Amino acid sequence: MPRPRTHDEALRLKLLDRAGELISADGPKALSLRKLAADAGTSTTAVYSLFGSKPDLVNALYVEGFRRFGERLNAVERTGDAVADLVRLGVAYRASAQADPHLYAIMFTRSVPGFEPNAEADRLARATLEPLEDTVRRGIASGQFADVAPEAIIVSSWGLVHGLVSLELSGNLPPEFSVSGAYEEALRANASGWLK
Amino acid sequence: MPRPRTHDEALRLKLLDRAGELISADGPKALSLRKLAADAGTSTTAVYSLFGSKPDLVNALYVEGFRRFGERLNAVERTGDAVADLVRLGVAYRASAQADPHLYAIMFTRSVPGFEPNAEADRLARATLEPLEDTVRRGIASGQFADVAPEAIIVSSWGLVHGLVSLELSGNLPPEFSVSGAYEEALRANASGWLK
DNA sequence: CGCGTACCGTAACACCGTTGCGTTACGCTG
DNA sequence: CAGCGTAACGCAACGGTGTTACGGTACGCG
Numbered sequence: 311m312p313r314p315r316t317h318d319e320a321l322r323l324k325l326l327d328r329a330g331e332l333i334s335a336d337g338p339k340a341l342s343l344r345k346l347a348a349d350a351g352t353s354t355t356a357v358y359s360l361f362g363s364k365p366d367l368v369n370a371l372y373v374e375g376f377r378r379f380g381e382r383l384n385a386v387e388r389t390g391d392a393v394a395d396l397v398r399l400g401v402a403y404r405a406s407a408q409a410d411p412h413l414y415a416i417m418f419t420r421s422v423p424g425f426e427p428n429a430e431a432d433r434l435a436r437a438t439l440e441p442l443e444d445t446v447r448r449g450i451a452s453g454q455f456a457d458v459a460p461e462a463i464i465v466s467s468w469g470l471v472h473g474l475v476s477l478e479l480s481g482n483l484p485p486e487f488s489v490s491g492a493y494e495e496a497l498r499a500n501a502s503g504w505l506k
Numbered sequence: 507m508p509r510p511r512t513h514d515e516a517l518r519l520k521l522l523d524r525a526g527e528l529i530s531a532d533g534p535k536a537l538s539l540r541k542l543a544a545d546a547g548t549s550t551t552a553v554y555s556l557f558g559s560k561p562d563l564v565n566a567l568y569v570e571g572f573r574r575f576g577e578r579l580n581a582v583e584r585t586g587d588a589v590a591d592l593v594r595l596g597v598a599y600r601a602s603a604q605a606d607p608h609l610y611a612i613m614f615t616r617s618v619p620g621f622e623p624n625a626e627a628d629r630l631a632r633a634t635l636e637p638l639e640d641t642v643r644r645g646i647a648s649g650q651f652a653d654v655a656p657e658a659i660i661v662s663s664w665g666l667v668h669g670l671v672s673l674e675l676s677g678n679l680p681p682e683f684s685v686s687g688a689y690e691e692a693l694r695a696n697a698s699g700w701l702k
Numbered sequence: 703c704g705c706g707t708a709c710c711g712t713a714a715c716a717c718c719g720t721t722g723c724g725t726t727a728c729g730c731t732g
Numbered sequence: 733c734a735g736c737g738t739a740a741c742g743c744a745a746c747g748g749t750g751t752t753a754c755g756g757t758a759c760g761c762g
Contacts, residue, residue, distance in 0.1 A: 435678065473670070
């Protein structure tokens, strides 16, 4: 007997899509529920019935960002050489961040005030790193890397890649420092430091 | 003939101080000009006559953050061994970030919407890295590091340290992983990758 | 003493996220 | 076929934000 719902899955996707565009075009500040609703031809209520709140909508973008990230990392072909594989993964990581810089900002910096990823989103984020974890464990098992705790190499590699990419994206690097030029070299040097 | 000004240097410092406390206590979202003015016993106009706008006030916090950062990095004693010095600088970097996590967020993530550091602030930020640049150049000159472009080692070291610290502060690292435990080891491995 | 003037607090503006309320629009029932 | 019950939804209000225009204020000089 109720009136049929128009706040459906299609609208949910449309809102997510438009929200991503608004953020990508003018930054996180430009994401307003009123503007978003108007763009999608609906009302602000839609966001609340479909997502719960603005932070919850951003959480959905966070999940979407990690999904795209995971796709790219999983698509990296392995060579069997752990150092070369770490470099490849790092290159894919940077490419992914540059493809969606504002999604990257949502994922790794707190660019939307008040947003904290929920538990499920955190698990997903964690799972995205599986290719990295796998490569490091294989490198240790094969005797290529020193016999240290895998986490040490995993976090060190992740930290370097994340640090370089986020310095680059946030514009904190002095202009004469080009990440592109030294990126692969830095990744290789870092991985080499763990060789047996 | 005018009435004597109460929006003076003392009030400027008081506002900066209170703004830092508000941000440190409840995050960047909690920094409201009305609350800040009330806390300081003045009106919102003070912020506009002393700083220009809210982003300009945040810019002053940005500068203050880099000043403290520079103090700590400059206080690091050198051993003459480039690898050991890079580790020491990294430890000081992390300590500085942990001492003022919300200032760190202002400095390196875009945690306050609408804020972009101005040119002078950018120069100051750059100058903060001098101890790092110096250590790397000496390490290359002494023949300890390979004869690569200094920028490669500088950016790689900075990237690793920044990446680890910001992953740690943003809570993106898996809970079972302790940065403290593997931090120095990772820095040493990274620096070692550049040895001749 | 009072005038001139720079200063500064108040209040308005436009916008934000969020929420309660009243309307709407359907499908089942009589 | 008419009407009712009910879930869904848009509108408008609420308390907040940064910012700005304005008008009262309080001093030093003539």
